[in-house]
Amino acid sequence: MSTQLYNLAQQLQQAIRSSNDFQQLKHAYEEVRRDETAYRMFTYFRDLQMQLHQKQLMGTSISPEEVEQAQNAMTQAQRNEKLANLMEIEQRMSMVMADIQQIAMKPLEELYRSFAE
Amino acid sequence: MSTQLYNLAQQLQQAIRSSNDFQQLKHAYEEVRRDETAYRMFTYFRDLQMQLHQKQLMGTSISPEEVEQAQNAMTQAQRNEKLANLMEIEQRMSMVMADIQQIAMKPLEELYRSFAE
Numbered sequence: 655m656s657t658q659l660y661n662l663a664q665q666l667q668q669a670i671r672s673s674n675d676f677q678q679l680k681h682a683y684e685e686v687r688r689d690e691t692a693y694r695m696f697t698y699f700r701d702l703q704m705q706l707h708q709k710q711l712m713g714t715s716i717s718p719e720e721v722e723q724a725q726n727a728m729t730q731a732q733r734n735e736k737l738a739n740l741m742e743i744e745q746r747m748s749m750v751m752a753d754i755q756q757i758a759m760k761p762l763e764e765l766y767r768s769f770a771e
Numbered sequence: 772m773s774t775q776l777y778n779l780a781q782q783l784q785q786a787i788r789s790s791n792d793f794q795q796l797k798h799a800y801e802e803v804r805r806d807e808t809a810y811r812m813f814t815y816f817r818d819l820q821m822q823l824h825q826k827q828l829m830g831t832s833i834s835p836e837e838v839e840q841a842q843n844a845m846t847q848a849q850r851n852e853k854l855a856n857l858m859e860i861e862q863r864m865s866m867v868m869a870d871i872q873q874i875a876m877k878p879l880e881e882l883y884r885s886f887a888e
């Protein structure tokens with residue numbers, strides 16, 4: 655990677671770290687971590703999601719019971735104020751990262767598109 | 772997204788577009804496009820890869836014949852000088868983009884890691 659690209663990537667990292675969205679995310683995580691109930695629900699939900707994701711990657715079928723179990727865990731998590739808050743901020747942060755990714759990938763995307771025509 | 776993040780993402784886009792790797796990639800694509808044989812092999816190989824990727828996403832099994840077909844297409848592509856060159860530069864560009872992505876994602880990765888401990 656060129657020095658210019660490296661420096662810009664580092665500046666971007668620093669700007670992400672200092673951004674309101676990231677600071678809010680960090681705070682929301684700490685709030686959940688400090689709350690035993692919220693934290694237990696969070697780890698349960700995350701483990702469940704990871705298991706389902708693993709199955710998808712492996713091409714293993716997911717049973718209706720497993721889908722229901724995940725939906726129930728999600729509903730429970732949404733009812734917990736601190737978890738609902740964390741998930742909302744996580745989603746916002748994901749969108750910011752996706753936007754950055756899209757802007758950075760644009761030259762490549764344009765090149766591929768012009769080539770596919 | 773904050774103005775600062777947006778501006779940095781735009782600067783990164785511009786730096787990627789001006790980078791040697793991207794300019795070389797663009798040139799390698801044009802070389803392939805100008806060569807009927809190379810371009811036909813390229814589109815055949817790309818379509819084959821997309822079909823296999825679709826099957827993976829759908830959880831559809833891929834037959835040994837399909838794997839062999841893809842491997843043969845890859846071997847043929849590697850024997851074509853212009854395609855081999857394009858694939859080499861594509862791989863280098865992918866690594867640059869992955870490095871940028873990793874640097875930008877570091878604050879989030881650190882946050883998730885500290886939370887999982």
Ligand SMILES: [Ca+2]
Nearest residue numbers: 688689690691
């Ligand atoms: Ca407590």
Ligand SMILES: [Ca+2]
Nearest residue numbers: 805806807808
């Ligand atoms: Ca020709």
